[in-house]
Amino acid sequence: MIAIKDLKVSVEGNRILKGVNLEIKAGEVHAIMGPNGSGKSTLANVLAGREDYQVDSGEVLYRGKNLLEMSPEDRAREGVFLAFQYPVEIPGVSNANFLKTALNEIRQYRGLEKLDAMEFLSLVKERMQLVEMDPKLLNRSVNEGFSGGEKKRNEIFQLAVLEPALAIMDETDSGLDIDALKIVANGVNKLRGKDRAFLVITHYQRLLNYIVPDFVHVLVDGKFVESGGKELALQLEEHGYDWIKNEREASVTM
Amino acid sequence: MNELNNNVDIKDWYVSHFQAFENSLNGSSKAPFHQIRRSAIAKFADLGFPGRRDEEWKYTNLSALLKHKFPVAARPASLPAETVRQFVFKGLAENLLVFVNGRYSKALSNYRASAAGVVVDSLENALKNRPEVIERYLAKYAPFEEESFVALNTAFAVDGAFIYVPDNVAVEQPVHLLYISDVSAGSHFASPRNLIVAGRNSQVKIVESYHGVGESPYFNNVVTEAAVNENARVDHIRIQDEGLNAYHVYSLETHQQQNSVYWMVNVDMGGALVRNNLTLTLDAENCEGHLLGFYMANGKQHIDNHTAIDHAKPNCFSNELYKGILGGKAKGVFNGKIFVRRDAQKTNAYQNNKALLLSDDATINSKPQLEIFADDVKCSHGATVGQLDNEALFYLRSRGIPQDQANSILQHAFANEVFEHITIASVREHLEEIIAERFARL
Ligand SMILES: Nc1ncnc2c1ncn2[C@@H]1O[C@H](COP(=O)(O)OP(=O)(O)OP(=O)(O)O)[C@@H](O)[C@H]1O
Ligand SMILES: [Mg+2]
Numbered sequence: 051m052i053a054i055k056d057l058k059v060s061v062e063g064n065r066i067l068k069g070v071n072l073e074i075k076a077g078e079v080h081a082i083m084g085p086n087g088s089g090k091s092t093l094a095n096v097l098a099g100r101e102d103y104q105v106d107s108g109e110v111l112y113r114g115k116n117l118l119e120m121s122p123e124d125r126a127r128e129g130v131f132l133a134f135q136y137p138v139e140i141p142g143v144s145n146a147n148f149l150k151t152a153l154n155e156i157r158q159y160r161g162l163e164k165l166d167a168m169e170f171l172s173l174v175k176e177r178m179q180l181v182e183m184d185p186k187l188l189n190r191s192v193n194e195g196f197s198g199g200e201k202k203r204n205e206i207f208q209l210a211v212l213e214p215a216l217a218i219m220d221e222t223d224s225g226l227d228i229d230a231l232k233i234v235a236n237g238v239n240k241l242r243g244k245d246r247a248f249l250v251i252t253h254y255q256r257l258l259n260y261i262v263p264d265f266v267h268v269l270v271d272g273k274f275v276e277s278g279g280k281e282l283a284l285q286l287e288e289h290g291y292d293w294i295k296n297e298r299e300a301s302v303t304m
Numbered sequence: 305m306n307e308l309n310n311n312v313d314i315k316d317w318y319v320s321h322f323q324a325f326e327n328s329l330n331g332s333s334k335a336p337f338h339q340i341r342r343s344a345i346a347k348f349a350d351l352g353f354p355g356r357r358d359e360e361w362k363y364t365n366l367s368a369l370l371k372h373k374f375p376v377a378a379r380p381a382s383l384p385a386e387t388v389r390q391f392v393f394k395g396l397a398e399n400l401l402v403f404v405n406g407r408y409s410k411a412l413s414n415y416r417a418s419a420a421g422v423v424v425d426s427l428e429n430a431l432k433n434r435p436e437v438i439e440r441y442l443a444k445y446a447p448f449e450e451e452s453f454v455a456l457n458t459a460f461a462v463d464g465a466f467i468y469v470p471d472n473v474a475v476e477q478p479v480h481l482l483y484i485s486d487v488s489a490g491s492h493f494a495s496p497r498n499l500i501v502a503g504r505n506s507q508v509k510i511v512e513s514y515h516g517v518g519e520s521p522y523f524n525n526v527v528t529e530a531a532v533n534e535n536a537r538v539d540h541i542r543i544q545d546e547g548l549n550a551y552h553v554y555s556l557e558t559h560q561q562q563n564s565v566y567w568m569v570n571v572d573m574g575g576a577l578v579r580n581n582l583t584l585t586l587d588a589e590n591c592e593g594h595l596l597g598f599y600m601a602n603g604k605q606h607i608d609n610h611t612a613i614d615h616a617k618p619n620c621f622s623n624e625l626y627k628g629i630l631g632g633k634a635k636g637v638f639n640g641k642i643f644v645r646r647d648a649q650k651t652n653a654y655q656n657n658k659a660l661l662l663s664d665d666a667t668i669n670s671k672p673q674l675e676i677f678a679d680d681v682k683c684s685h686g687a688t689v690g691q692l693d694n695e696a697l698f699y700l701r702s703r704g705i706p707q708d709q710a711n712s713i714l715q716h717a718f719a720n721e722v723f724e725h726i727t728i729a730s731v732r733e734h735l736e737e738i739i740a741e742r743f744a745r746l
Contacts, residue, residue, distance in 0.1 A: 098702050126704035138695045142717025151713070152703035159704070191717075192699075208703065 051076045051216055051247045052097075052117070057108035059089075059096055065106070066092045068272035074216070077244040081258055081283060082251045084269035085291050090251045091135050093269070094220045097249075098132035099125050112216070126152075127159035129215030133205035133222050135251075140192040145204070146174070148192050153211055177210040180237040198225030206234050210241060217241070218249045223257040235260030255287035268294055307355050307367065314370045315352045318456060318493075319345060321376050325460060332462075335431055337438060344448045344458035351452040363637045363669040364608045369551040369577055374493035374523050376460060377405040380486055383517065388412050388484065391515045395730035396480035401426070403483045406494035406524075407463045415479070421470035424479055427497055430466035437468055441501050445529045445557035451581065453553045457527040461497035464526075467510060471503035471533075478509035478539075478728050483526075485546065488518030498528040502536035502564075509539040511731055516546040516574075523551045530558040530566070534588075537565040539727055543735065546574040548603070555581040562588035569726050571735065572599040572607050573742060583612040586620040586648075597626040598722040600739070601634035601666075602746055608637035613655075615648040618678075626657040627722050629715055630666035631746040638670040640685065646677040655685040660692065660718055662746055712743035 052074045059067035066089045074080050082090055096103050097110065099122030110117040117125060140148070153173075154164040165173065178185060183203050193201050202225050209217050219238075223231055238261050242248070250261060258266070258280060266282040267274045268291070276282065276294050285293070322345045326333055353370055354361040383404055392400060401424060402412035408426030415424050423434065431438055448458040465481045483496055502508055514524065524546070532538050544552055552575040558566055572578050584593040599607045613622045628636045638657045659668040672685040692714050700710035719739060726732040 100698055100702075121707070122698060122701040123704050123706045123710075126702055132702055134699070138693075138699045140693075140696045140699065140714070140717065142720045143700075143713055148700070148703070148705075148713070151709070152700075152705050155706065155709075156704040212703065 051113060053111045055109050055111075057093075057096070057110065058106040059092060060104045060106055061092065061102065066272055067096070069108070070269075070272070070274060072267065072274070074247045074249060076215070076247055078265065079242065079248040079250060079261060079263045081263040081266045082249065082269055083253065083266065083283060083286055088269045089272045090269055091220055094132055094135075094218045094249070094251060097125075097218060098122060098130060123155070126212075126214075127156050131209055131212055131214030131217045133202075133209055133217070133219040135220040135224075137193050137201045137205055139194045139196075141194050143192050145190055145192050146188045149174070149208060149211055152208075156212060174211060178207060180210050180240060181206050182233050183207045199227060199230050202226050203230065203234060206237055210237065215245065216247050216249070218251070220251045221253065222250075223252050223254055231257065232260060255283045258283045270294065310367070311353045311355055311370060314373065315349065317373045319349045322459060325376050329462070332431060335435070337431055337442060340443050340448075341459050341461065344455045347449055348452055348455035348459055351450075351455055353452055360610065360639075363635070364577075364579055364606065366577075369523060372491065372521055372523070374491050377407070377492035377494040379407050380405040382409055382411055383484060383486055385412065387517060388482070391482055391484065391513065393480055393511060393513070393731050393734045396478060396511065399477045400480045400482060401465055403464070403481070403496060404486055405492060406483070406496040418475055418477055419473050422473060422475055423466065423468040425466050427464040427466045427499060428462055430468075430499070434466070434468065437501060438499075441529065441531050442499055443529075445531070445559045445585070446527050446555060447557070451555065453525055453581070454527055454555050457495045457497060457525050457555070460495040461527070462495075464497035464499070465512075466498075467500045467508065469502050469506040469508045469536075472505045473503065474507040475509070478511055478731070481510065481512045483512065483514045483524075485514070485516045485522055485524055485550065486518055487516065487520040487522045487549065491520040491522050493523040493525060496524070496526045498526070500528065500530040500538065500540075502530070502532050502538050504534045504536060506533070507537045509728060511541045511543070511728065513543040514546050514552065516550050519547075519549055521549045521551070524553070526552070526554045528554070528556045530556070532558060532560045532564040532566050534561045535563045536561075538567070540566070540568045541571075541726060541728070541731060542568070543571045544574060544578065545738065548574070548576050548605070550575045552578045553581075554579070556583065558584045558593070560584070560586050560588065560591040560593065563590045564588075565592040567594040567725070568596065569722065570595070570597040570609070572597075572601075573738070575605065575607070577606045579608045579610070581610050583614065584622065585614045585616060586622065587616045589617050589619045591617070591620045593620070593622040594725070595622070595624040595626075596722045596725050598719050599628040599636065600742060600746065601628070601630050601636060602632040604633050606635045606637075610637075610639045612641040612643065613653060615642070615644045615651045615653060617645075617647055618649045618651070620648065621652045622654070624655040625722060627718060628659045628668065629662065629718065629746065630659060630668060631662040633663075633665040635666070636668040636670075638668065639673065640671070641673040641675065642683060642685070644676040644678050644681050644683065648678050649680045651678060651681040651683070653681070653683045656687070658688045658718075660690060660715065662692070708744060712740060715743045715746070716740065
């Protein structure tokens with residue numbers, strides 16, 4: 051579905067991503083772990099099309115197209131979705147209107163009929179149950195005054211409504227309490243399918259107990275230093291990132 | 305010609321047309337109000353037009369207006385009903401007074417008196433039929449002795465809206481005052497003059513809207529006075545959506561009695577050069593005054609809001625919020641005066657103004673001006689100037705919403721803080737439709 055090749059990215063003259071390679075196939079769930087500041091959110095944002103980043107080299111092929119040449123809105127319409135680490139508050143824009151506009155834009159792009167108010171409402175009610183979101187949040191301004199957990203739930207709720215092909219979740223677990231984590235993770239699991247891929251960024255093994263990944267990658271200082279199956283996350287949880295660094299040094303001296 | 309000479313020249317032009325105007329009045333020049341017109345033209349001849357050295361006009365250059373010698377608007381031919389219909393707000397077609405070039409058009413108007421004693425009529429008729437109300441209220445608040453545009457309007461005032469609500473009457477349906485400037489046959493200057501009198505314990509909602517037809521430049525110099533008596537409530541909406549050939553000066557003076565409430569939502573979208581002088585006088589205890597404004601300008605438009613809230617008596621509350629969106633090379637000016645007189649203890653007065661600049665060449669000059677002579681008061685003011693929030697824009701786009709639509713969603717959200725105070729749902733919806741289409745062009 052997506053192939054990232056030797057991606058190098060800078061912010062304000064500082065190289066953050068130093069040659070990232072990653073291939074994700076439809077139906078797969080990949081997890082990215084890594085220390086603070088290693089570039090996880092940078093990768094997620096570059097894929098979503100944020101313009102503050104400078105792509106120095108490399109390429110990203112998404113379903114055969116050059117993703118990096120597309121506007122953020124076209125990426126979304128083509129099925130890329132980023133659940134933000136820090137969802138922004140937008141006072142004065144109703145959550146429901148915003149989501150209806152977004153959904154209809156995407157549907158139109160895909161050659162589907164726009165949903166009318168009633169159809170939208172029934173879809174939204176159904177998807178809200180998936181993450182057990184409080185319906186009141188629908189009539190409030192986008193994320194305005196939402197608690198940390200409510201914001202994260204709202205992101206996954208949007209994911210459920212917009213039905214992307216590639217869902218990137220940036221630390222969706224942080225800010226969620228233990229019960230909410232279970233609920234949201236179950237919601238995500240219900241959205242898994244053979245045509246959809248997930249890229250899950252997290253610091254904690256706990257999330258990966260619920261959303262079991264096919265692959266785990268470790269990003270350190272802008273590069274993947276280790277990749278493996280779900281057991282890699284367990285080892286990281288136990289030994290920390292130093293373990294990987296040590297192991298790499300060990301393998302270099304060997 | 306330098307500014308001063310030119311201003312004198314143009315002033316003389318207007319003054320020299322007074323006599324011909326006076327002759328055209330026939331019988332009505334015998335009415336007592338005509339003496340006020342005469343004092344006003346004398347005062348105007350004295351005051352002349354303000355220049356840039358005038359502190360209140362520092363950021364608003366009148367030279368574009370003052371290079372024109374506009375003839376006094378003649379009583380116009382009527383307009384086709386379809387032309388009028390496009391400007392009528394939804395749901396208000398049956399409560400409509402239409403003015404063409406400042407003159408009331410009976411044929412185009414449609415108003416059914418809703419309650420006993422309520423008068424919704426032209427000022428021209430009221431000058432004949434309601435001398436007692438005219439004498440008591442007309443030209444009693446708008447200061448023609450100090451303000452040249454008020455003086456000019458007063459001198460040439462013949463018509464406009466007259467709304468009189470007797471004590472203890474609530475007018476259910478909003479009144480729509482529709483002003484159309486038809487310059488398809490040539491330029492003019494018009495002096496619409498409106499008088500609103502709300503009796504004790506009365507309520508009324510008034511929507512004024514200004515539009516243009518035709519291409520020639522013209523000058524609309526409007527004055528509205530509102531007397532809000534004890535315990536009355538007036539909801540006042542003004543919408544100015546004239547073309548880029550319009551020079552529009554609007555002066556408002558309200559005078560509030562005890563326990564009265566006055567709300568104004570003031571929206572400017574059109575006009576080449578627009579100046580609003582809005583003054584609320586809270587002249588008795590426990591009054592509430594609200595001034596909300598929204599303006600949007602593009603190209604070379606210039607929109608200036610000079611507002612003043614005069615707290616003359618104790619225990620009153622005022623709230624002011626002005627918001628503007630400026631693109632192109634547009635200029636905005638905001639001046640917000642709050643006076644708290646020595647008597648006016650326990651005053652609560654809040655003021656805020658915010659501008660969004662969508663281009664590097666758009667500018668805003670804003671100045672809060674608080675003059676507080678009482679010691680036990682709560683006053684605050686704030687001003688912000690900024691651009692659209694890039695983070696919010698990216699968020700919307702990352703959900704599939706195209707950039708221009710994302711821009712207009714954020715602009716709309718910005719404007720909404722003002723529009724949510726428009727209590728007439730159909731007017732708010734109508735306005736939102738117009739605005740949405742304008743946002744797309746900014
Ligand atoms: N807009 C920016 N301006 C300056 N520096 C930035 C910007 N965005 C990211 N960076 C820097 O890039 C580096 C990587 O940041 P990034 O947010 O990708 O890390 P992360 O792996 O997601 O960390 P965390 O686990 O704390 O979320 C950090 O050093 C950060 O300060
Ligand atoms: Mg991060």
